[in-house]
Amino acid sequence: GQNIDQPxxxxxxxxxxxxxxCTYQTSxxxxxxxxxxxxxxxxxxxxxxxxxxxxxxxxxSSFLSRSKGYSYLLLKELQMKDSASYLCAVWTNAGKSxxxxxxxxxxxx
Amino acid sequence: EAGVTQFPSHSxxxxxxxxxxxxxxxxxxxxxxxxxxxxxxxxxxxLHFVKESKQDESGxxxxxxxxxxxxxxxxxxxxxxxxxxxSGVYFCASSRDGDHSNYGYTFGSGTRLTVV
Numbered sequence: 001g002q003n004i005d006q007p008x009x010x011x012x013x014x015x016x017x018x019x020x021x022c023t024y025q026t027s028x029x030x031x032x033x034x035x036x037x038x039x040x041x042x043x044x045x046x047x048x049x050x051x052x053x054x055x056x057x058x059x060x061s062s063f064l065s066r067s068k069g070y071s072y073l074l075l076k077e078l079q080m081k082d083s084a085s086y087l088c089a090v091w092t093n094a095g096k097s098x099x100x101x102x103x104x105x106x107x108x109x
Numbered sequence: 110e111a112g113v114t115q116f117p118s119h120s121x122x123x124x125x126x127x128x129x130x131x132x133x134x135x136x137x138x139x140x141x142x143x144x145x146x147x148x149x150x151x152x153x154x155x156l157h158f159v160k161e162s163k164q165d166e167s168g169x170x171x172x173x174x175x176x177x178x179x180x181x182x183x184x185x186x187x188x189x190x191x192x193x194x195x196s197g198v199y200f201c202a203s204s205r206d207g208d209h210s211n212y213g214y215t216f217g218s219g220t221r222l223t224v225v
Contacts, residue, residue, distance in 0.1 A: 045212055
């Protein structure tokens with residue numbers, strides 16, 4: 001089966017850096033997605049990691065360690081609009097993604 | 110291009126009634142997925158269509174749920190009869206290919222189903 005863990009809630013200050021961790025135990029691992037979901041809206045794609053290492057995309061970066069079953073999403077220069085739920089999802093060779101519960105990030109002034 | 114469209118956005122029905130949710134994927138997207146989020150828990154997989162065929166329906170909770178995708182375009186998810194525990198947000202997502210690593214799924218905004 002699949003097991004994905006991420007913190008339920010995090011709070012950070014505008015302009016700061018925050019790291020959201022995700023650990024997973026799964027079989028048939030293909031890669032790992034991060035999605036952002038604002039309240040009442042659809043989840044939107046942020047990043048995908050398949051190889052170990054850091055993928056940087058503007059203010060957002062995502063890291064993967066396949067051997068450790070670990071990923072993180074790094075958000076820099078936080079803005080108020082970054083307040084949202086961040087979903088870690090593992091894509092397996094079964095052809096579907098399995099999601100964690102999501103981390104609700106609150107950015108305060 | 111138009112995004113993934115779900116209808117209705119909200120539905121409140123009584124226990125025992127029937128509800129049909131609809132999803133219009135992005136045109137040309139062969140892969141269509143249904144997920145649901147119940148009581149603030151994780152978004153759980155329900156099933157996966159490739160064109161009109163059910164590729165994987167291992168997440169369907171029981172036989173009260175019936176999904177169809179006639180003609181390989183839009184999909185419907187029918188719940189009959191609805192139970193209280195079916196309340197939640199039902200998301201539809203689509204992708205052009207099974208390998209969607211470059212762009213992930215495109216999700217609809219979801220249908221919030223409340224069974225009372």
